[in-house]
Amino acid sequence: MSVTGLFIRRPVATTLLTLACVLCGVVGYLTLPVADLPNIDFPVIQVQAQEPGGSPEQMASSVAAPLERHLGEIAGLEEMTSQSSTGPVRLTLQFALSRDVNGAARDVEAAIQAARADLPTTLRQNPQYSKANPNDxxxxxxxxxxxxxxxxxxxxxxxxxxxxxxxxxxxxxxxxxxxxxxPAVRVEIDPQALYKFGIGFEDIRAALASANAYTPKGFIDQDGQRLTLETNDQARDAQAYRDLVIAYRNGRAVRLTDVAQVVDGVxxxxxxxxxxxxxxxxxxxxxxxxxxxxxxxxxxxxxxxxxxxxxxxxxxxxxxxxxxxxxxxxxADTRMTLVLSVVLVVLTVLLFLGTLGVISLLGYSLDNMSLMALTISTGFVVDDAIVVLENVTRHVEKGDPPLRGRAARRGSSNQGNLFIVLPDKSKRGHPPSTTIGNLNRRSHFMPGHGSHALLRSAIRVGARPSNAGYQYTLQGNDTAALYDWTQKLVTALSAQPELADVSSDVLLGDLALDVAIDRDTGARTQLTPQLIANTLYDAYGQRPASIIYNHLHQYRVVMEAAPRFWQDPASLRQVWVSVAGGTAQGGTQANTIRVPLATATTATTAAAQSAASFTNQIANTLAGDHSASNGSAVSTGAETMVPLQVVSQTTPGNIALAVNHEGQAVAATISFNLPTGVPLGRAIQVVDAQVRRLKMPPSIHGAFSGNAAQLQNSASSETLLIMAALAAVYMVLGILYESYLHPLTILSTLPSAGVGALVALWVFGQQFSLMAIIGGLAVCQALTLFTTPIVYLTLEQMARRVTAWRGTMPPGHPNTGLY
CATH class of the missing domain: 3.30.70.1320 (Multidrug efflux transporter AcrB pore domain like)
Structure with a gap:
């Protein structure tokens, strides 16, 4: 039984059902989500950690690497990149589309907890994760x-x-x-004043940590009443720290203001x-x-x-x-185009055919893609309606009664529909973004400075930050060789006219001072690398020394050398390291409370220092601070101070501004844009040719990432998509005409349409992108739609012994003989 015939025989039910569809469409329109693009949820999770004062190399090896080892074991992880800079580390994890982002987040949290034992104890807090793409x-x-x-x-x-x-x-x-x-309390220390009083940086940190206990005190129960114990153990502003006693020298109290400037800052x-x-x-x-x-x-x-x-x-x-x-x-612009199209088409149909048509609009969300589809589908629906109505009108003019539905049934029986469901986004290519021309230029007006203006593509694959729209990533085990070959490839690609705005994320211009510790000399002076590193961190790392608890936030007490010292590399010659800051054996356990040695005789032995350090560890545990100082909260005697330059040698150098990883290997990403008129496929060929020409060593390998990688993976899919569409059209037409030949007759018109579409793309300077393929398929569908009734009428006329040539002529034409 014909579905169309059922609706023709029940006009009242058809009208009411149509009104119900219109009402549902109006309600759905009001509740549809609105976005710039369809909902494409790429499972991307960002993990961040921070250790103030850490260099990029240190953060990459001590923070990023342990996290990568544990996060790399998560199932469904497709891409893992990290960027380590001075202080912060950011890891970006992209999972397969089949993975739920919430389930992936639970796995990430478990991996972070498993990696915590391998991370430095000086981290301010555990690494944090968020379900957000940093590249959006x-x-x-x-x-x-x-x-x-x-x-x-x-x-x-x-x-x-x-x-x-x-x-x-x-x-x-x-x-x-x-x-x-x-806000924070900043303690800006004068190293020269510390040397004068024989006080170490670690003693200052211990004193600051001990100034804020804020631990539970308990309560007293008396006669059925409970008294909660409270103390003034919180110092909440800079004024409360200025008079803090940090040592006694010659019976006189040495206060914090004697060796540092305490201010309210950040x-x-x-x-x-x-x-x-x-x-x-x-x-x-x-x-x-x-x-x-x-x-x-x-x-x-x-x-x-x-x-x-x-x-x-x-x-x-x-x-x-x-x-x-x-x-x-x-x-708004797309809606206006859609409304005007509907109005003009309906008026045209009303003018020529004398009746109205009803169009049902459906969609998942109101975005540019769905509105474009609605605009195209509106034309298809109206085209179908015109064909059907024209056919029905022809039968009415031949004498079929319209009210009993015979003409309608006969006219509608000549119509067929084809719906093409596109594959998932991950299996299709993405069109290259339109470049922004002169905005993507390097700035030359500032020495050593570069800027990159980037017009991001609407749908961006991957979460890798970059300076341009497309990326090529090199990986290797030798960092120096990797950076050297990256620069060579950047130079080669910059000379190619098919590429624009070529740059890399390898920036080696960051100045550094290498403090090389003489371990033998340090051992003779009872200084370990741990003590020297702690002192440098105290002086130059904006090191948090204590926490101030408030109702809404936890504010910190930050210690650092005064600005005139951390702004001058020569100040390293004025830094003295206290031997009393720890034992010669070193150790990572910190002390906020220092118990003085029993006698002057035992104070000279390492064994006695180790015993006192153990006692201090017990006191530190009671203080509740797991990352506090090796020093003494209140020093009662001048300490042995060793100049830093005696146990180390300082040399200038250069380091990278950031260390990037992909997977668990060091990576360098080269970014580039496309000049006007250059397709992405051509740019990929140019990059591959330059890589082959340079003949890189086998230890260094590269691959495209992001949109460029997706284009490589989907190049064959586009051809398969076109072939599948043509096969589907052939099958539907073959079923409609019960013939193997007539579908080929209709499809024979497609080559000319394809040539015309390609000529149109060439004339208007457009690329053969995914959008162009969709437009070409739409043109082919429209051409097939209009060719089908011509073939049907020709077959009908040939059944009356009229030649095929005359059968294609409209009735009343002198060559047809039909009047």
Whole structure:
């Protein structure tokens, strides 16, 4: 039984069902998520760790490598990259599309816990992970400025009020603050004053740690009442630390202000943010994959008045980037095109055929891809309607009664539909992004400075940060050789006209001072590398020494040499290391409380020092600080001080600004863009040719990553997709006509259409991309749609013994003989 006939025989039911479909479409339209692209949830998880003062090499070997070993065992992990710089480490994990991001997050958390035993004990906190792609652009940027309030206080307000409120908005994946840091008490130490009093850096750290106990004190039960014990064991601002007694010399108390300047500042002085040339705190809002960007940002804007009311009057909050604006503009333009197309087509049908058609619009979300599909499908639906209505009208004109449905049934029986379901995104290529021309140029006006303007592709494969749209990654075991061959390849690729904005993430211009420790001399002076490293960290690493607990945040006490010292490399000659900071045997256990030696005689023996250190470890455990000092909280006697230059030699050098890993090997990524008119396939061929020409050693190997790698993997899939589409059309037409020959007759019109499509691409300077393939298939479908009724009418006329040539002519034409 014909499905079309059922609806023709029941006109009332058909009308009511159509109205129900329209109503469902209206309701669904109002509830559809709105985004710039369809929901494509690439399972990407970001892991971050931080150790202030650590060099890129140290962070890569001590933090990134242990994490990579444990994270690399997770099932379904397709790509793991890491970037280690001065202090922070960021690992990016991309999983297979078959993995659920929540399940992958649980595996990541378990791997982090397993790796904790291999990580340094000096980490401020355990590595943190987030289900956000660091390569995605933020959806919203806010700037907080103030003319009267210090920037650290503005940061504190943003961290306390804005960050948690925005994180609670549905669809928001990550909120980050930049431009400053939390308030802190900064202790800026004078190394010369320490030497004068015979006090070591570790003694200062021990004194600062012991100034904040904040441990439970218990309670007293008396006559049915409970008295909670409270003490003033918290020093909350710089004033409370200035008079802290750190030692006694000649019966006189040495206070912290005698050797250091104590000020209220920030945890990290080496960051800044600006908005319109004014210092500002920048709030970055990142979306979850699949979230409704427009709805989330609308909710954020709705909460803006409440957020601004909660902030002090001296703080101004401004929005300076909102991705929903471009999305709204794009969707509005596409909607207008769709509406105008529907209106014009319906008017045309009404004018020529005297009746109306109903079009049902369905979609998963309102985005550029779905609206484009709706625009194309509207034309297909209307084309089908025109063919059917024209056929029905022809039967009515021949005398078939329209009211009893005979003409409608006969006319609708000549229609066929073909639906092509595209494969998953991971199995298809992605079109190359349009380059942004002159914006992607290196800046030459500042020596040693380079800038890269990047127009990111709408759908970006992978989570690797880069300076351009496409990447080629080299890997090797020898870091020096890898960096050398990377520079050679960059030089070769920069000379190729098919590539633009060629650069790499290997930056070796960071200046360094190599402090080479003489272990023999250090052993004679009872100094170990651990003591020397601790002293350098105390003086130059912005080392957290204590925690100040508050109702909303935990603020830190940060110690460092005074700025005039950490800004001058010659200050290393003024650093003295205290022998009393630990035993000659060294050790990683720290002490916040130091018990003095019993007698002057036993104080000279290493065994006595080791026994005293063990006693100090017990006291340190009671103090509750697992990463405190080797020194004495209150030193009662001058300590033996050894100049740093006696046990070490300092030489200048260069190191990399960042160390990058892929998998568990050192990697270097070369980024490039495409000049106007150059396809990505051609660029891949050029890169491969230059790699072969350089003849790199076998220990260094390279491969494309990101969009370029996906294009390589999907090149054969595009051809298969076209062949599958043609095969499906042939099968449907063969079933429709019950013939092996007639489908070939219809498909014979496709070569001319394909040539015309290619000529159109060439004339307008477009590339043969995935979008071009979709457009070509749409043209072929439309051509097939209009060719089908011609073949059908020709067969009908040939059945009446009319030649095929005359059968293709319209009725009434002089050559047909049909009147």
């Amino acid at each position: 652009p933020p959806a919203l940027l806010l700037a907080l400025t103030s003319d009267t309030m210090p920037l650290p206080q503005v940061y504190d307000q943003a961290s306390s009020l804005i960050l948690p409120r925005l994180s609670q908005v549905r669809g928001v994946g990550l909120v980050q603050l930049s431009g400053s840091a939390l 945890e990290d002085v080496r960051n800044a943010g600006y908005y319109n040339r004014k210092p500002a705190i920048v709030v970055q809002v990142f979306m979850q994959a699949g979230g409704n960007i427009v709805q989330a940002l609308d909710q954020i804007h709705a909460e803006m008045p409440q957020l601004e009311a909660g902030l002090p009057a001296a703080i101004r909050m401004q929005t300076f980037m909102d991705r929903s604006m471009t999305i709204r503009a794009s969707l």
